[in-house]
Amino acid sequence: MGTGPMTEQAQAIVHVVDDEPGIRELLTVLLSSVGHTVRAYANADDFLEQFKSDGPGCMLLDVRMPGRSGLQLQEELAASKVDLPIIFMSAHADVPTVIQAMKLGAVHFVEKPFNHQHVIDEVNACLARHSQAWLTNKQRETFVSLFDSLTERQRQVARLIVTGVSSKEI
DSSP states (O other): OOOSTTTOOOOOEEEEEOSOHHHHHHHHHHHHTTTOEEEEESSHHHHHHHOOOOSOEEEEEESOOSSSOHHHHHHHHHHTTOOOOEEEEESSOOHHHHHHHHHTTOSEEEESSOOHHHHHHHHHHHHHHHHHHHHHHHHHHHHHHHHHTSOHHHHHHHHHHHTTOOTTTO
């Protein structure tokens, strides 16, 4: 299989945002041990200062943190149209918080302390979906760019080909 704009696959990144250093370290070691690239942040502000939306990924996000909460960060990302799937984590989850997180687009909610394999499985599933969606979007952007680079006559011919008109008829 070739590499190029149509098959290019960016490295997926797992972003861990949690104010507890032990949780950040545990998740970094755990997810790195199964081959994931992990970036850890102590709070929402650190994440926002360092995050670049340049490839597929997901986020493991603590609900309760000093300063900006996980839910506030989720709302800000949604308002900014940042498409990063979020798996929330909390030792103090209550039903209204879980409902609010899911309404805002969270893909899963994990209670602390968590089962390590369960977290790995959720991250793997999340990254698989987001990586495929990211690749599809990049392919669409490539097609649009290529189509936009055609002359008007070439676009007319391309439209006719897509509708099934034979080259002889064109």
